[in-house]
Amino acid sequence: MLELISNDAAATFAFGRALGEVLQSGDFVGLTGQLGAGKTLFSRGVAEGAGVPLDDVSSPTYSIIQSYRGRIALHHVDLYRLTSEADLFSTGFHDLLEGEGAFLVEWIDQVKGAAPDDVLRITLEVTTPETRKLKVTTSGPKSEALLDRWAVSPSPRGGEGEHSPR
Numbered sequence: 001m002l003e004l005i006s007n008d009a010a011a012t013f014a015f016g017r018a019l020g021e022v023l024q025s026g027d028f029v030g031l032t033g034q035l036g037a038g039k040t041l042f043s044r045g046v047a048e049g050a051g052v053p054l055d056d057v058s059s060p061t062y063s064i065i066q067s068y069r070g071r072i073a074l075h076h077v078d079l080y081r082l083t084s085e086a087d088l089f090s091t092g093f094h095d096l097l098e099g100e101g102a103f104l105v106e107w108i109d110q111v112k113g114a115a116p117d118d119v120l121r122i123t124l125e126v127t128t129p130e131t132r133k134l135k136v137t138t139s140g141p142k143s144e145a146l147l148d149r150w151a152v153s154p155s156p157r158g159g160e161g162e163h164s165p166r
């Protein structure tokens with residue numbers, strides 16, 4: 001497990017942007033964390049890093065799934081309002097999984113079975129109103145390779161939240 005410290009909202013966005021820059025079709029990122037932890041802010045960073053115009057990116061709490069086209073196809077999903085796997089089936093999520101694109105899923109633990117075996121999982125913890133701890137785990141070759149490409153350093157020097165090559 002890797003722990004990242006974010007000292008302000010901009011740092012969380014920057015962590016996301018760095019991840020988005022190296023995201024590839026077929027990657028799956030799952031986000032967890034309490035209301036207001038920063039999942040959507042992080043996701044907006046990922047989308048920007050993946051070349052998606054930021055104006056297109058909001059929180060898919062009501063739409064459940066928003067698909068963007070940047071450097072790659074990016075499916076941004078929010079499972080907050082779902083309660084069962086049957087709900088999830090009706091959104092077309094499983095059909096999307098068969099196709100192209102990377103997945104970025106907020107509230108990944110809300111629906112059992114939503115996460116594939118190989119997932120880069122990021123849990124955002126609220127440490128103070130302005131700071132967050134990001135706990136990152138991998139669970140297979142794809143997520144390990146993604147974490148490697150992300151190349152975030154656990155204690156960034158200088159500007160917090162900037163990523164530096166390992």
Ligand SMILES: Nc1ncnc2c1ncn2[C@@H]1O[C@H](COP(=O)(O)OP(=O)(O)OP(=O)(O)O)[C@@H](O)[C@H]1O
Pocket residue numbers: 006007008009010011012033034035036037038039040041042059129130131132
């Ligand atoms: N270090 C930080 N990292 C992330 N967000 C921060 C930080 N400090 C303050 N914030 C604020 O916390 C809020 C995070 O909101 P955001 O919508 O991203 O959370 P969320 O996890 O998506 O919540 P929800 O589950 O309700 O959708 C923003 O208002 C942001 O400015």
Ligand SMILES: [Mg+2]
Pocket residue numbers: 039040041059106
């Ligand atoms: Mg959100």
